[in-house]
Amino acid sequence: MVETFEKSTAAVREKVHESDQETVFLDSRLALYGEKARWLAISDLHYGYEVRRRAEGGLWPMWGRETIESRVDDLVSSYQPKTLILNGDIVDGAISGQKEVIKWLFALEDRCDDLILIKGNHDKGALIREFDWLPHFEIGEWVFHHGHRDFAGKNGQIEVVGHIHPAYRYSDGAGLSMKLPSFVAGETKWIMPAFSPWAGGVRYACEKSAKQWACSPRRVFQVDCAGYSQ
DSSP states (O other): OEEEOTTOSSOEEEEEEEOSSOEEEEETTTEEEETTTTEEEEOOOOBTHHHHHHHTTOOOOSOHHHHHHHHHHHHHHHHOOSEEEEESOOBSSSOSOHHHHHHHHHHHHTTSSEEEEEOOTTOOSHHHHHSOOBSOEEETTEEEOOSSSOOOOOTTOEEEEOSSOEEEEEEOSSSOEEEEEEEEEOSSEEEOOOOOTTOOOEEOOOOTTOEEEEEETTEEEEEOTTSBOO
């Protein structure tokens, strides 16, 4: 059931998993929350994407970093997690001005018991030397890893990955369409939506046994697994 999150007038969340060990919600702000263990997971922030594109000669607006900080801070304020998991591609390569993201991550570290940084394929530069990084992180039934490398998990674990940037496309069949970031939950693997405001996402057709949700800023929709509507 989709419910309005009581601590935010804008966000909604939907229960996507329930077991004796944990209840997990998908927040429309593109995050997963484990209610019992109080973990909050976000993937593919790509902090500094616009800085990197500017350095390459592109005329990108410079609002992405502030938007990411504000949205993450809002989630942390809402849930007050014990464990904050950033599941890879926290930055978009060895960008200039990494002092800003380092300062911000130190501030996030002070707001939770454990800040878990999982290394993705874009995580490079001075940031790597300032923090401890993990290739994967286990908590309860789940093992988080970015998903850009082969991974052999334990039997019974659910892998939670990013990297793919799944999206769902709505179409009216007459040329009008809208693409939204999505979350995919299979029996043994979950794929998180990309948090970056620059991530357009790719259509992801999942297996029939999986479930998929599309996320707009104020709604979460369960959809079919074809990756698009007609």
